[in-house]
Amino acid sequence: MDPLYLGFDLSTQQLKGLVVTSELKVVHVAKFDLDADSRGFAVHKGVLTNEAEHEVFAPVALWLQALDGVLASLRAQGLDFARIRGISGAGQQHGSVYWGERAETLLSGLDAAKTLQEQLGDAFSHPYSPNWQDASTQKECDEFDAFLGDAETLAAATGSKAHHRFTGPQILRFQKKYPEVYKKTARISLVSSFLASLFLGRVAALDISDVCGMNLWNIEKGAFDDRLLRLAAGPFGVEDLKRKLGDVPEDGGEHLGKVNRYFVERYGFHQECTVITSTGDNPATILALPLRPSDAMVSLGTSTTFLMSTPNYKPDPATHFFNHPTTPGLYMFMLCYKNGGLAREQVRDEINKQSGEQNEAAGSSWAKFDEITLKTPAMGQAADSDPMKMGLFFPRPEIVPNLQAGQWRFTYNPADGRLTETDKGWTKPDDEARAIVESQLLSLRLRSHGLTTSPGAGIPAQPRRVYLVGGGSKNKAIAKVAGEILGGSEGVYKLDVGDNACALGAAYKAVWSLERRPGQTFEDLIGSRWKEEDFIEKIADGYQPAAFEKYGRAVEGFEKMEHTILNEAKSTT
Ligand SMILES: Nc1ncnc2c1ncn2[C@@H]1O[C@H](COP(=O)(O)OP(=O)(O)O)[C@@H](O)[C@H]1O
Ligand SMILES: O=C(CO)[C@@H](O)[C@H](O)COP(=O)(O)O
DSSP states (O other), X not given: OOOEEEEEEEOSSEEEEEEEETTOOEEEEEEEETTTSOSSOOOBTTBEEEGGGTEEEEEHHHHHHHHHHHHHHHHHTTOOGGGEEEEEXXXXXXXXXXXXXXXXXXXXXXXXXSOHHHHHGGGBSSSEEEOTTOOOOXXXXXXXXXXXXXXXXXXXXXXXXXXXXXHHHHHHHHHHHOXXXXXXXXXXXXXXXXXXXXXXXXXXXXXXTGGGGSSOEETTTTEEOHHHHHHHHGGGOHHHHHHHHOOOOSOTTOEEEEOXXXXXXXXXXXXXXXXXXXEEHHHHHTTTXXXXXXXXXXXXXXXXEEEEEESOOOOOTTSEEEEOSSOTTOEEEEEEESSSHHHHHHXXXXXXXXXXXXXXXXXXXXXXXXXXXHHSOGGGOSSTTSOEEEEEEESSOBTTTTBOSEEEEEEEETTTTEEEEOOTTOOTTHHHHHHHHHHHHHHHHHHHGGGOBOSSTTOOSBOSEEEEESGGGGOHHHHHHHHHHHOOTTEEEEETTGGGHHHHHHHHHHHHHHHOOTTOOHHXXXXXXXXXXXXXXXXXXXXXXXXXXXXXXXXXHHHHHHHHHHHHHHHTO
């Protein structure tokens, strides 16, 4: 029987499982919504918060419940688990899972008659995983940035300056806040390797790309940086932390071992089914297609991320570089915003409230938001002589720029460069629909400019194609504005799998890992099987010279606006 490959995506708000054939055709998808489908957890949008300390975290047991839930749905769909030859996964990045001393015994001795949640309660030294939206580690980030000299030096070594959510600063805070628990922690996983560990029946190795989201991995040396481990480990020491983190295989397609007996007995997996390293959700997303270095992906999930695959390692404190998840010599460039989907939803909710949409289904509809976005002129300018309207809308503290939660509205006159903080002339919430979409995309254009090149004589630097993925990729109004702002000489596309790109990338990684010829790259194998006409759809025009130029002027105002807000924030702290 033809083999199948299973990819998982353990993201902020849901766990998804997706099954593909060797020919990359999707044959099953199952989803467990962490809020709606779980029992016994008071989570909101997949997480819990402790506002007083700016902590955001997720209960690990909830993810155990979700995994049994997704596998049960796949079984109900009629999936023949015995055909699955390989399993890989993707996890929300940076989150850490703290295993206790009994973890390996419990993982390897699971009873197929019981759920994972029933049996693994005691496997963890700490019941929660710090989430990527956490903002509790400013002090630790300052220590990380200063430790090697400055933020530039840390970015050069690890691909990123210190960020609240990065696992190194999180481990440092954890170790100081809970020294006794840290001492009793046998191993630390990332969310990705936690998922692989369940399938493997022992704690799985970290992934070569996801490990770059920790501020602990020295990208050029290809090893943990002992200096940064010393900082994170404090009095507990480097060797102890190295043991907790374990080895990191260089090959993103590493076969970790055969599937845990539990899954063979409970779901009917074949005992020869192979578990492959799981990577981060963003690295997995760039594996959802054979991405060329000139293309860009925008993931419109809970976070907004901008992703490119590139041979150039050009670290900068404002951006992120990771090892490419499959291909040595390539890197993943990333921008990440906390205020993505949830921030857009707030404006959508205001608009729906205003128009009297009270029932829940209508309240979460995007129809009005889209209609208003499309009918509002670019930058809110009814005439070219009008000032541009621009703003920042941050219900949560933001990553780039590093700002507290807040809302700021400005007008900008491109003719004389005058920028004024005012909400005069703004019609709220209507003007905010287009403004929030523009604001997120202007920030992407501003920060990705250095990585794009001109696609042809006389055409300004821009991506060749812009691929939209994630929940928001269904939205054609956003796609239209994305084309106007980011360009894209070949247009704006969406993947046929919609918001399942990252689970798809994980499944493709499993196909590549098990079916590659010696030395065959991911791009070569997936490229040769990928059917563009079946897998992607052009949803909006890309480069439009007049719009691109107008938004070029808006980017200048936008950068000025960010500096003004940052300076104000600095002078009040
Ligand atoms: N039609 C739509 N327009 C804009 N955003 C949407 C639309 N449908 C879903 N979304 C957004 O997608 C987000 C979830 O995206 P998804 O990629 O599934 O999440 P995750 O980040 O958990 O992987 C939600 O925050 C929701 O606001
Ligand atoms: O922190 C980051 C990337 O650095 C986030 O992108 C997380 O990886 C969570 O992603 P989603 O749940 O939004 O997909």
